[in-house]
Amino acid sequence: MAARARLERLLAAPSPFADDDGAMRPEVSAALEATDLPRHQYLDRLWAVLVGGRLIVPVAAHALLGRSMPSGSQSVGLSREGPLEVPAHEVHTTDACQDAATLAVSLPDGHIALPVFTSAGAMSRWRSDVRPVPVSPQRAAQVACLSTDQLWVLDPGSRDLRLPRPAVVALAGGESWAPSWRNEPVQAEVRAQLEDVDGVTGVAFGPGEDAELRVFIRIDAAGGRASVARSLEDCQYVMVNPAWGDLIDTVELCPLPA
Structure with missing residues (x-):
């Protein structure tokens, strides 16, 4: 009941994205589709449009089954060759990004990253038991720096795109980033x-x-x-x-x- 009450307060809180329908922004879609660009130009352009709007983070709609883990990030393995390993944990705080950090993903190199999404559809393809919450990119960066290895992974489950760590660090501090x-x-x-x-x-x-x-x-x-x-x-x-x-x-x- 306490977890449900916290979730209700979270969803009822005023949001600058109250009218967000969860769709991918056109400029983000255009940047993602520019795959003919060299890698460095592609990431540079994509980062610029990502930080100019909002991101979506996953918040569990209810406590996941299994043993409760009251604190600490619980990583979800990122793999294209098998089902995601769903950890047992309790979520729901007054901060959507902090809840998202409990659903952090393990990258192939062993680092832990905050999952961020371009759209609600991309998130639902990753997991169907989480709720999309729009957040500011800066807040998502701040939580990534506090709760993960200062990394984002964009659209895990479909693109699995690791974004540059210095970019996330700079954004968390309110600074611009130049590769x-x-x-x-x-x-x-x-x-x-x-x-x-x-x-x-x-x-x-x-x-x-x-x-x-x-x-x-x-x-x-x-x-x-x-x-x-x-x-x-x-x-x-x-x-x-x-x-x-x-x-x-x-x-x-x-x-x-x-």
Whole structure:
């Protein structure tokens, strides 16, 4: 009864999206369909339209069957090859996003992400036992940063699209996001640190094919393979610094012996 009462208060609370019919916004649909774009341009364009409107998060319409888990996120496995593993937990708070965090999904790389949806239809294809609640992108980002690995997965069950972590972090803090492949201040910081590595004679940047940022490193090969290997190892050490985590999602190093 208490859970039902909390859900009723949640649904009765004033919402800036009270007239939302759950349909996908046309600009989001257009961005999703632009699959002919390179990956980096596709994500850049998609992010811009996602944060300009609303997202939908899943809230359980009732307590799920099984053992109650009163606190902590309960992850749902994300897999295309079998049914989703539905965890036992109790939900319903006064915050729809916080409820959604209890339905977090496990990504193939082991990270935990907040499920967000472009439409009520996309959500119902994922699970039929949850209720769609429209929320602001910033609030969804804030809860993702507090309750998951600072990640969103867009339309799990259909698109399963992991969105860049630095974008979610920036949105949670009310800041705009520029991907590192076109973010000159970030590139300047990376360049300064890499150029301090012995043997590095030049650094350049571009969008990656499978990563957000591709870093081209020119290494003096005069000292032989062992020297080049040491320089590359030192460059890798620079780039695995956790401090880059809020600025660069994923990076690939491309050594160019001089």
